[in-house]
Amino acid sequence: MGGDKAPEMVIEGMDLALKRVPDARFLLFGEEGRLHELLRKYPKARVATEVRHAAEVITNRCKPSVAVRSGRESSMWKAIAAVKAGEAESVVSAGNTGALMAMSVLQLRTLSGIDRPAIATYFPTQRGRTVMLDLGANVVCGAENLVQFAVMGEVFARQVLDLEQPSVGILNVGVEDLKGHDDVKQASLMLQNANLPIKFHGFVEGDDIGRGTVDVVVTDGFTGNVALKTAEGTARLFGYFLREALQGSLLAKTGALLAMPALRKFKQKVDPRRYNGAMFVGLNGICVKSHGGTDAIGFCNAIRAAERMVRHGFNDRITRDLERLMSAQGGSRPTVNGVVAPLSAIGSESAHP
Amino acid sequence: MGGDKAPEMVIEGMDLALKRVPDARFLLFGEEGRLHELLRKYPKARVATEVRHAAEVITNRCKPSVAVRSGRESSMWKAIAAVKAGEAESVVSAGNTGALMAMSVLQLRTLSGIDRPAIATYFPTQRGRTVMLDLGANVVCGAENLVQFAVMGEVFARQVLDLEQPSVGILNVGVEDLKGHDDVKQASLMLQNANLPIKFHGFVEGDDIGRGTVDVVVTDGFTGNVALKTAEGTARLFGYFLREALQGSLLAKTGALLAMPALRKFKQKVDPRRYNGAMFVGLNGICVKSHGGTDAIGFCNAIRAAERMVRHGFNDRITRDLERLMSAQGGSRPTVNGVVAPLSAIGSESAHP
Numbered sequence: 001m002g003g004d005k006a007p008e009m010v011i012e013g014m015d016l017a018l019k020r021v022p023d024a025r026f027l028l029f030g031e032e033g034r035l036h037e038l039l040r041k042y043p044k045a046r047v048a049t050e051v052r053h054a055a056e057v058i059t060n061r062c063k064p065s066v067a068v069r070s071g072r073e074s075s076m077w078k079a080i081a082a083v084k085a086g087e088a089e090s091v092v093s094a095g096n097t098g099a100l101m102a103m104s105v106l107q108l109r110t111l112s113g114i115d116r117p118a119i120a121t122y123f124p125t126q127r128g129r130t131v132m133l134d135l136g137a138n139v140v141c142g143a144e145n146l147v148q149f150a151v152m153g154e155v156f157a158r159q160v161l162d163l164e165q166p167s168v169g170i171l172n173v174g175v176e177d178l179k180g181h182d183d184v185k186q187a188s189l190m191l192q193n194a195n196l197p198i199k200f201h202g203f204v205e206g207d208d209i210g211r212g213t214v215d216v217v218v219t220d221g222f223t224g225n226v227a228l229k230t231a232e233g234t235a236r237l238f239g240y241f242l243r244e245a246l247q248g249s250l251l252a253k254t255g256a257l258l259a260m261p262a263l264r265k266f267k268q269k270v271d272p273r274r275y276n277g278a279m280f281v282g283l284n285g286i287c288v289k290s291h292g293g294t295d296a297i298g299f300c301n302a303i304r305a306a307e308r309m310v311r312h313g314f315n316d317r318i319t320r321d322l323e324r325l326m327s328a329q330g331g332s333r334p335t336v337n338g339v340v341a342p343l344s345a346i347g348s349e350s351a352h353p
Numbered sequence: 354m355g356g357d358k359a360p361e362m363v364i365e366g367m368d369l370a371l372k373r374v375p376d377a378r379f380l381l382f383g384e385e386g387r388l389h390e391l392l393r394k395y396p397k398a399r400v401a402t403e404v405r406h407a408a409e410v411i412t413n414r415c416k417p418s419v420a421v422r423s424g425r426e427s428s429m430w431k432a433i434a435a436v437k438a439g440e441a442e443s444v445v446s447a448g449n450t451g452a453l454m455a456m457s458v459l460q461l462r463t464l465s466g467i468d469r470p471a472i473a474t475y476f477p478t479q480r481g482r483t484v485m486l487d488l489g490a491n492v493v494c495g496a497e498n499l500v501q502f503a504v505m506g507e508v509f510a511r512q513v514l515d516l517e518q519p520s521v522g523i524l525n526v527g528v529e530d531l532k533g534h535d536d537v538k539q540a541s542l543m544l545q546n547a548n549l550p551i552k553f554h555g556f557v558e559g560d561d562i563g564r565g566t567v568d569v570v571v572t573d574g575f576t577g578n579v580a581l582k583t584a585e586g587t588a589r590l591f592g593y594f595l596r597e598a599l600q601g602s603l604l605a606k607t608g609a610l611l612a613m614p615a616l617r618k619f620k621q622k623v624d625p626r627r628y629n630g631a632m633f634v635g636l637n638g639i640c641v642k643s644h645g646g647t648d649a650i651g652f653c654n655a656i657r658a659a660e661r662m663v664r665h666g667f668n669d670r671i672t673r674d675l676e677r678l679m680s681a682q683g684g685s686r687p688t689v690n691g692v693v694a695p696l697s698a699i700g701s702e703s704a705h706p
Contacts, residue, residue, distance in 0.1 A: 063531050098532075126593050136526050139534045173489050173578040178416050179451075181492045181575060206582025210590035219579075222534060225526040226576050227583040229559025234587040237563035238623060240479055242595070245619035246612060255612025259598075262605035266598035270591060 001030040001057040001075045002095020003292045003299070010094065011038050013299025015045040020300075021307050027088050029054045029075035054078045058099045060292065067099035068106050076100060080107045083285040090286035090306040092277075094299060097289055101137050101280065108285035111315070113322050116141075117282030118149045119221070119289065120156055122275055123231065125212030131157050131166075132209065134221040135228050135278055141220035143186035146170060150191055152281045153216035154198050155321040159312055166215035169204035171223060179203065183220070232272050239270070273298035277305030281318070286310055354383040354410040354428045355448020356645045356652070363447065364391050366652030368398040373653075374660050380435050382407045382428035407431045411452045413645065420452035421459050429453060433460045436638040443639035443659035445630075447652060450642055454490050454633065461638035464668070466675050469494075470635035471502045472574070472642065473509060475628055476584065478565030484510050484519075485562065487574040488581050488631055494573035496539035499523060503544055505634045506569035507551050508674040512665055519568035522557035524576060532556065536573070585625050592623070626651035630658030634671070639663055 001007055007030055014026050025048050028035055032053035039046040054075035058067050071077050076095055082088040084107045093100050101117065110117055118134035133149050133156075134141065141149075150168050157166035170188055172180040177188070180203070191200040201214045206227060209217055219227070246256040256263065268274065272291075276298035280287040286309045290302035309315075354360055360383055367379050378401050381388055385406035392399040407428035411420050424430050429448055435441040437460045446453050454470065463470055471487035486502050486509075487494065494502075503521050510519035523541055525533040530541070533556070544553040554567045559580060562570055572580070599609040609616065621627065625644075629651035633640040639662045643655035662668075 061529055061531075124590065124594075126590060139526060171579060173492060173575055176414055178414075206579040206584075207586030207589065209583055210586035222526055223576055223579050226524060226559040226572075226580050230562055230580045230583045231559075231587040233560030233563035234584040235591060236560065237477065237479060238588060238591040241477075241619055241622050245615040245622075248615050248618070252612045252615035255608040255610070255615070257608065258611065259605045259608025262598040262601050262608070265601070266594055269594050269598075 001054070002060075002093050002100075003290065003294065004094075005295060006094055007031075007035060008038050009294070009296050009299055011035070011042055011045055012296035013303060014049065015042040016296055016300035017303040017307075018044050018048055020304060024048060024303070024307060026050070027052055027079070027082050029079045029082075030057070031055075052078060052082075058096050060096050062096055062099055064096075064098035064102035067096065068102045071099065071103070077103055077107075080104055080285075080287070083287070084108055089310045090288065092288045092290060092299075092302050092306050094290040094292050094294065094302070097136060100287065100289055104280055104283055104285070104287045108283045108287070110282050111284060111319055111322065114148055114152065114282040116145055116148070117280050118145075118152060119224075119278045120153060120281050121228065121278045122161075123209050123217075123228075124269065124275065125210055127212030129161060130209060130212055130215055130217055131161065132171075132217040132219070132224060132228070133281065134219065134224050136221045136225035137280070138221040139225075140222070141183065143183045143190060146183065146187035146218055146220070147190045147194070148282070150187070150198065150200070150216065150218045151196065151322060152318065153218055155318045156279075156281060156314070157215045158321070159314060159317045160308065161215065163215055165199050167199045167201045168216040168218060169201040169208065169214035171209075171217055171219035171227070172203040172205065175203045175205065177203075187218075235270050235272065239267070273301060275301075277302035279305060279309060284315065286315060354407070355413075355446050355453075356643065356647065357447075358648060359447055360384075360388060361391050362647070362649050362652055364388070364395055364398055365649035366656060367402065368395040369649055369653035370656040370660075371397050371401055373657060377401060377656070377660060379403070380405055380432070380441050382432045382435075383410070384408075405431060405435075411449050413449050415449055415452055417449075417451035417455035420449065421455045424452065424456070430456055430460075433457055433638075433640070436640070437461055442663045443641065445641045445643060445652075445655050445659050447643040447645050447647065447655070450489060453640065453642055457633055457636055457638070457640045461636045461640070463635050464637060464672055464675065467501055467505065467635040469498055469501070470633050471498075471505060472577075472631045473506060473634050474581065474631045475514075476562050476570075476581075477622065477628065478563055480565030482514060483562060483565055483568060483570055484514065485570040485572070485577060485581070486634065487572065487577050489574045489578035490633070491574040492578075493575070494536065496536045496543060499536065499540035499571055499573065500543045500547070501635070503540070503551060503553070503569065503571045504549065504675060505671065506571055508671045509632075509634060509667070510568045511674070512667060512670045513661065514568065516568055518552050520552045520554045521569040521571060522554040522561065522567035524562075524570055524572035524580070525556040525558065528556045528558065530556075540571075588623050588625065592620070626654060628654075630655035632658060632662060637668065639668060 028051050035051045056074040058074045058076045079091045083091050119137045120133035122129045157163050172184050246252050278289045288306040381404050388404045409427040411427045411429045432444045436444050472490045473486035475482045510516050599605050631642045641659040
C-alpha cells in the first residue's frame, strides 16, 4: 500500500517482474477488495499472488516509533511478519522508510555482531557499479557503525557484485587523514588498525562515487541520503539541459533523431528506475525498499533486487563472512595493535595520544 | 601558489579575467623569481600585476591550526593581509581550504552577529541558480550556525542574484518535520518561530537542489561538501556515458556531428569551471576559494566571482541587512513567540516541550 502510485504501481511491477522471474510468487498485503479488483487487470500477476488483508496503512507522515507500537494491523507489519514466519523469502515495500526499518529491526532482528542495519544501493560508475551505505537508516552514526557498514558493504560487494577483493572507502570532505569530523577519523583508524581482511582504501570524496574509485562507499545515513538524492537530481537536471539543447534548433533536432538509438541506450543507462531497490543489510531477513515515487518499472527492479539477494543466499553468506572476519582477527571486535578492545576505545583520542 | 596547476594556471586565469574585467589590478603573492618569469608569457597580466614575494607555501596537507601559527610568511597569509590592510578589495586562492578559512577568520574577523563564516556557491538548476552553503568551512554545525547561514544566504541571493524575496530551505533526508537529526530540526523551528523577514520554505532534499525548489539551500559543511562533489561527479559521469553512447555507432556519430553546436552549448552549461569560485561569507572582507584542481578558465571565473562581490558591495549590504533583520525582530537574536531568547535556547527540547 506504500508509494505515491500504490497499490496499482506495485501490482503492475509484480506483473513486469514475472517476465524476468517467471517462478516468483507473491504475498500481497493491503486492502483486500481493492487489491483483488486491481489484480483483475493483471492476469499473470493474479495467478502468482495470494492476497492477505491488512486493515491499516502506514503513511509517510507516521513516526517510526508510533508505527511499531500501533501499526500491527498494517500491510507493512504483516508483510515483514511473513518473512519472519518463513512464509516469504523477502519483503519489498515502497512505503515509509523509517517505519519499514523500525518494524524490520523489531521483527527480524539484526545479525549477530551488527548493532544497526544499513540501507545499501548501487551507483553506476565509470568502472561499473559501486555499493554505497548507509542511505538513510541511521541519520546519526558513530565510528563503530561506520566500521560495521564497511564490513557489511564488503561482503555485499563480494557476494552480490561478485568481486574478489572489493575496496572500501569512507566518504569524507577530503582524502587527507586530518580531514572530516571525529567519527569518520575514528572509523578510518579502526579500519586501518583492526586486523580485518578488508582492502581499506581510506577516505574518498563525493566525486569518487561516480568515478568508481572504490567498490564500497561507507557513510552515515544523513550524508548518504543527501548524496544519493543529489546524484539523482543532478542526473535529472543534466537530462533536462540535454533535451533543451537538442530541441534548440532544426539541426540539433535532426542530429538527435539520427542519434536516437544511442541516446535511448544512454537514457536507459542513467535511468534512476534501473537502480531502484535499496537493500536493508544486517537483518535476519531480506528487505528491499523501493523509492516511494517510482513507477511499475522501478518497482519491478526492486522486486528483482530482492530476488537476487534471495538467490545468492545473501544473509547466510553475510553471517558466514562476518564470523570469518571476526575470527580472522581473533576476537568478536576489531583490535588495535593486536590487543582486543571494545570498539568504543579503538581509534579514540585516548587510545592514540 | 595554491592549486594543482599553480602558479601558471593562476596567472593564465588572471590574463583571461582581464578580457572581461579590463580595469582589474592584481597583487600576486608567491615565489618572486618564478612569478616574474611566468608573467613574461602573459604581457597583459604582467602590466596589471604587482608581484609580492612570499617565501612559504601552505600545502594541502598542512593543518589549518598549524598554518595560522607558523605560516605567516606564506603567500596565503600575505594575500589575506593585503585585504585587511585595504591594499586589495578581495583575495582569491586555489589553495588549502581549511587554512584559507582559518587565516581569513583570524585576520579579517567575522561580521557582527555571525559566529562562523560559511562557504557558498551557485548550483545550476532547472529554474536558474541556487545558492548553497556551507560547503565545507564547518564540518560540524549546530542549529545556530544553520540559522546564521540561512540569514547570510538570503542576503546573498537578494544582493548578488538580484532576487526580491529569495526562499530558503534546510537540506534534510525528508521534507516532513520529524525527519533528520536534532540540529536540522532545531534550526527549522528557529527559522519558523523567529520573527525574521525570511521566506522560509522548510526542509528540502538532495534532488531539490537541481530542481531549484528554493533559492537558498542551507546545510552543514560536511553534507554540503559531499553534495557539491557528488553533483560534480554525477555530471562528469553523465558526460562520460553520453560521449560513450554518441561514439557507439556511425549513425550516432553523424547525429552528434549535426547536433555539435547544441551539444557544445549544453556542455558549457554544465561545465563545473563555470561555477568555480566558492565565496566565503560572513567575513569582514571578500575571499573566494577556487577549486584546487581547476584550470585557467575556472580560476578566471573565481576572480570574476570576487569582482562581482566587490562591485555589489556585498559586505556592506550583508552588514546592513543583518542589522535590519536583527532589528526587525526586536533584538540581536531571533525570538520564540516574540520573547527574545539566547539562540541556544530557541527551538531546543526544553523551549518546546
